[in-house]
Structure formats: C-alpha cells, structure tokens
Amino acid sequence: MTLTVYNTLTRKKEPFITIETGKVRMYCCGITVYDYCHLGHARTCIVWDVVRRYLQWRGYEVKYIQNFTDIDDKILNRARKEETTMEAISERFIEAYFEDMERLKVKRADAYPRATHSLDGIKRLVAELEEKGYAYGSDGDVYYSVRRFKDYGKLSGRKLEDLQAGASGRVDLADTEPIKKKDPFDFAVWKGAKPGEPAWESPWGKGRPGWHIECSAMVRERLGETIDLHVGGSDLIFPHHENEIAQSEAATGQPLARYWLHNGMVKVGGEKMSKSLGNFTTIRDLLAKIDPMAVRLFILQAHYRKPVDFTDEALEAATNGWHTIKEGLLFGYEYGAKLGFTVCSSSETLTQRFQEAVDDDFNFAEGLAVLFEIAKELRKEGNILVHQGQTETAPKILEEQWVTLVDLCQVLGLKTDSNEVKEEVSNGLSDEDIEGLIEQRKMARKNKNYAEGDRLRDELKEQGIILVDQPGGVTTWHRG
Template identity: 70%
Template sequence: MTLTLYNTLTRRKETFTPLQAGKVQMYYCGVTVYDYCHLGHARACIVWDVVRRYLQWRGYQVKYIQNFTDIDDKILNRARDEGSSMQAVAERYIQAYFEDMDRLNIQRADAYPRATHTLDGIKRLVYELEQKGYAYPADGDVYYAVRQFNTYGKLSGRKLEDLQAGKSDRVNIEDPEYQKKKDPFDFALWKGAKAGEPAWESPWGAGRPGWHIECSAMVRDNLGETIDIHAGGADLIFPHHENEIAQSEAVTGKPLANYWMHNGMVTVDGEKMSKSLGNFITIRELLDRPTDPMAVRLFVLTAQYRKPIDFTDEAIAAATNGWHTLREGLLFGYQYGNQLGFEERGSHLIPEVVQRFQEEVDDDFNFPGGLTVLFELAKELRREGNILMHQGKTETPPEQLEQQWHTLVALAQVLGFEAEAETIVETNVTDGISDTEIENLIQMRLAAKKAKNFVEADRIRNELQAQGITLIDQPGGVTRWHRN
C-alpha cells in the first residue's frame, strides 16, 4: 500500500516518496508569539501532529521542526503597550503555547528554532541573495527583487501581473516604506531599526530580519537545502511560502521542499477565525469551559484537513459525545480486563482492521475515514461493556474482545487519542453515599416492590439516581447497581 498526499505545489495527489528511504524531514510554520493561541492554531497543530504520528506509525523516522516567530511588529507593539520587552512578550506566549499544546496532547517537535536564535543563518542568506543579485539595499532595509526569480508564483499559482497591490486592504502602498521598493511585491529581507526598537548588527546596518527569511534560514540550518514536507496553514501559501521558495531556491538552486501541505481554516459562521476579525476563541478559553481536549481533537479530525471547518457550540457538543463513545471503548480493557482475563501483552491486533485503517488514512491523510474504523471498534466494545455491566457476563470470547481493545487503543494512539485508566478510578471515588447505604436502600426498595408499592420503589430509584447511582433490575429479583 502506498501513502498519497495532496501537494499544493502541483495541485495533485501524489505518491509520497521521501528523499531518503525511511526518513522524513518535515517543517511546520508555527506561530507568531504575541498572544494566546486560538482554535485555528489548535487545528493546525493537531493536524500536523497527527500527520507526523501517522508517518511514524507507517515506519518513517520523522524529524519534525517547528518555528516560533519571535521578532515581529505585533510582538513589538504589545511590548510597547505594556511597557515590557519583545523578548519578555515572546517568552510568555511561548510558555503559554506549550501549556495549551500539552493539554491537547500535541507531541513536542524535535526542535523549536526561533528567529532570535537564527540571526547568523538569516544574515548569511541575505548576503548570498545580495551576491546573486536577488536582493538590494534601500535606505537601511534590504528587499528581495521578485522579478529576478522567474518562477515566482509557482506555489500559489499566480502571476505577478495578475496581482493587485493593496487589494487585501491590509497595507497602505502610499506608505513611505513601500516607496523604497522597486516593485510593490518586493518584500523585506532585513528592516533597518527605528529608534527604540530591538536591533541586531548586520552588514546593512542595525536592524531585524523580515518575516519570511527566518523560515528559509531555519529549514536550511535544521534540515538541509531540500526537505520532504513543508507544512502550514493555507493562509500562508501566499505570500509567506511563496517567498520562502523564492529566497531558498534562488540561493541553493534546489527545491526547498518536495511536498507542500496546507491545512484548511477554522471558520465561525463561515468566516475565517482570526485575530483581526475578533471572532476567535483561545484554546485555553475553550478548554476551561470546560471542553475535553480530546473532544477538540475529535472536532478537528472529523474534517478532512484541507477543508474549512466551522466552529459552533453544536459541533463541539457533537464531538464531545463522540469522544465519550471512543473513550468508553478505550477504557474497556481497564474496566473489564481483569474480569475477562486480559493479559498485558498489547500486541494482538486484528490485521484486517489495521489494514482498513491504513487504507483509509493512506489516501491523503483521510482521518475522518480512519475514525470510522475506530468508531466501529469503540461501539462494539461499549456494547460489550454495557452487557457486562448489566448482566455480569458476555457470550463474546474474551480473546476477541482483547484483540478489539488492543486494536482500538493502538489505532487511537496514532491519531493522538488517549483515555487514562485513572479516569475510572476518579469516577469511583466519591465522597457521597457509601456502598452499605446503597445496599440498604436497595433492600428497602426490593421490599417496597414486593409489596407492590411502586411509588416508594421509584422514589428510592430516583433518590439514588440523583446521587449518581444507577439501579439495574434483573430477572429473579436481583438488583445490580453502579456509580455513573
């Protein structure tokens, strides 16, 4: 079976073939650390986390690098507003980033390069670009001359002559800054420092790097001149990734990345979630509602990663319910493993099910398809768990259940879903009514039932239900119970 993926560069699904057999070099354009991450960032991080996990599960040794942009106007503005430094602001939100992502069960990257730690590589690139005639200094700044790079636009599929400067209404091309450029689409490689701004020494004077150049430098420093997968949000295709290509390939003459992958946006009422629109919810806000982090993961993975996904309370509620189903399946072995004589081997997977999962996900990381397989297993296990809970035994062979459970746990792990056995213990620890009191009430209720006093019997059932105790009447006058 072969893994295929959609390559933005060619606008086609392609068979994935890494440069070096068995190894994958992967770079994900991370976040600018000037504020807390929102759900849009969570989606990107979850998607690339799972892509990486899946590649590893498929046997690849993955080197995964993710950057932090810690030099940026917005960080600077924030520092100015609160009277602190760019470094302090960046540091704070990097910490917050890790807190949020740990809660979402995002695996750590192999390295998190930062712009502030990459100055040497950046300056070297700018120098080389200048030597090769792709960059020109202008009044303390250095710009990239897009007209010099004749395949400019190949990633985003545009031609310079089709672009309209200022069309997005985000920049004012009357600004003196823009007047320095030879072409409106030239972009800054190096920005001369203004008074009071943090600055680094360079051959072009004191200043700081432009946004795009850091990624070119980081990829080169950490992974090499050509990598396998370069990933990021779809909103980065143009100009960010286009500019990275222009910078890197002008210098090396080699492809920056063989596969370009982009995740779709999170929308709210059909519109992109973003800081500027103000229609965002931060990861911590969402989790503190509270929302189960695994429900957030499920919400993200129910959509194909390239499509937009709309954030609504209903969608989160549905994902939460769905997660409860998966969780019941995942906890099955912890709850009933002893009773059924499960062994701690964990390697008895069902080959046909594993294969079906792989066939689904091999098709351009079709996680919704993979989830179908997980749900089938989880629902089956939940059913068996209910039967065990209500009848105390099941006809299904324990070996079969053990295999199903191990398969579910293993495949869920590939998508980053985990349910800890401790959560069962927690629900069993209660400072409410004691077992003895429950037993006594059940005896009273049985007596009431015998006397056909169903009003009293129902009163006791309701009283216990209110305290989280569910009674199960079985044939033969036996009543089982469990805490919810």
C-alpha cells in the same frame, strides 16, 4: 498499501516518497508569540502532530521542526503597550504555548528555532540573494526582487498582474514607502533600524529580518536545502510560503520541499477565526469548558484540508465521542482480568481498515470511524457482561479489538493511560449509582408512577446515561 498526499504545489494527490528512504524531514510554520493561542492555532498544531505520529507509526523516522517568530511588529506593539521588552513578551507567550500544547497532548517538536536565535543564517541567506541578483539594498532595507524569480506564484497559482501591489501579509512601514522599492511587488528580507526598536548589526547597517526570510533560513539551517514535508495553515500559502519558495530556491537552485501540505481554517459564522476579526476563542478558555481530548476529536472529525465550523453542537458531539472512546478503553481495564486478557496482538483487519483510510491523504476523519466502531462494540459487550455475566463475543476477539483501540488512540494522540481514563469516567455517575436509579425507576413504574419514572430517565439522560427497555421488563444502559 501506499500513502498518498495532496500536494498544494502540484494540486493533486501523489504517492509519498521521501528523499531518504525511511526518513522524513518536516517543517511547520509556527506562531508569532505576542498573545495566547486560539483554536485556529490548535488545529494546525494538532493536525501536524497527528500526521507526525502517524508517519512514525508507519515506520518513518521523522525529524520535526517548528519555529517561533519572536521579532515582529505585533510583538513590539504589545511590548510598547505594556511598557516591557520584546523578549519578555516572547518568553511569556512561548511558555503559554507549551502549557497549552501539553494539555492538548501535542508532542514537542525536535527543535523550536527562533528568529532572534537564527540571525547569522538569515544574514547569510540575504547576502547570497543579493550576490545572485535576487535582492537589493535600499537606504538600510534589503528587498527581494520578485520579478527576478520566474516561478513566482507556482504554489498559490497567482499571477503578478492579478495581485495587489504590496501584499506582504504583515503590517510593514516599508509598504507605505514604495519609493524605496524598485517594484511595488518586492518585499523586505531585511528592515533597517527604527528608533526604539531592537536591531542587530548587518552588512546593510543595523536592522532586523523580514518575516518570510526567517523560515527560509531556519529550514535550511535545521533540515537542509530540500525537505520532504513543509506544512502549515492554508492562510500561509500566499504570501508567506510563496515567498519562502522564491527566497530558498533562488539561493540554492533546489526545490525547497518535495510536498507542501496545508490545513483548513477554523471558521466562526462562516469567517476564519482570527485575532484581527476578534472572533477567536483561546485554547485555555476552551479547555476550561471541555476535555482536551474532545478538542482533538473536534479537530480530527473533519478532513485536515477542509474548514471546520466552531459551534456548540460540534463541541458537544466531540465530547460525546470522547466519552464513547473512553468507555471502550475502560472495557479492557475493568473486565480484562475477568475475561482472561493476556498480552496479544491487535486485530489485523481493523488495523488495516484504519491504515487504508488514513493512507488516503491523512484522512483521520475516516480512520476515526474505526475507533468508534470498536468502542461501541466494547461498550455493548460490557453492558451485556454486567447484566448477563458473560459476553456474546469470544473474549479473544474482544481482547484484539481492545488492543487495537488502545494502539489507534495512541496514533491519534488520545489518552490511553488506565488511571487517566478511569478517573475521567468516574467523574460521572458510578455503575452502582446508575443501577440504583434504574431500580428506583423500576419501582416507580411498578407503582404506576410514570411521571417519576420519566423524571428518573431524564435525570440519567442529562448525565449521559441512555436507558434501553428490553422485552421482559429488563432495562440495560450505556453511557453517551
């Protein structure tokens, strides 16, 4: 089977062929650390976390780098507002980021370079661009000359004549002083010092880096001139990633990345979730209400390139989905010994179906269908075992299914530890509690107290327990 990916640069699906056989160099544009992360950030982090996990599962050695932008107007504004330092704001929200990601089971990157820790590489790159005629100094600032780069717009498909002059993607005082630029489309790669702001020595005087140059320098410093995968949110295609390409490729003469992949946005009422619109929900506020694994399922339920709508109904569906998967996992932990489970391999057929789905441009939404199919089958067999003392399906097949479920959950970054799964399932009604309420309902119906029987059925339903009345007066049940 061949892994194919949709390359934003070429606007088509392509076979995934790495520069170095068996190795992937992958860079993700990270956050600007001035506030708590919201669900939109969670989507980016979870999507590329699962892509990384999947590539490793497929046998690739992945080097994954994600940056922090720790010098920016938004950080400085917050520091002024709180009467503290830029460093204090950055450290606080970097720590908060790691706390959120740990709860979401997002694996740590191999490195998290920061703009303020990468200044030597940034200044070297600015100097190279100036030397080659792609950048010019102007009263302490240094600007990139967009028209000098003939391929500008190749990632986004935009043409200069169609663009709004000064569209930089950041609040930039220089944009209000176009006289300092030779062309209104040019953007700052180095900003001259301003009163009361942090600044560093440079050949152009004291100042700080522009936004776009940071990633170009960090990619080159950590991964080399050309990498395999450059990823991020679709809102970064223009101008950020377009400008990265212009800077890096002008300096090196080599492609910055072989493949450019972008995840869609989380939307609220049809609009992108963002701090600027005020329609965001922070990760920590969301995790106070629902399980982190339900958040992962919410993110993975849609193809990564498509937008996903943030609604109560979608979150409830994800919560129910996680409960179904937990019950499938619980099957092996609860009944494995009784059924004689040993250490066996996973189901080749089910694993192949999952891989075929995900190999098509990381279609985890389609791959999830395999997990739900397995979990529902195991849940059904568990109910049969409880009520009839044996399963309908051979234990060997059930073991293969269960091992496959555990394996694929790990690929998707879902919890599989027996203690965690048992604890979460046990937070609801126990099997004994459920059987007791079913017996009460049976007696109520026998006494023709149908209202009480309906009340008990509804009470169980509110707890996520579904009753199925079988012929002969037998009632079976399942969770979710």
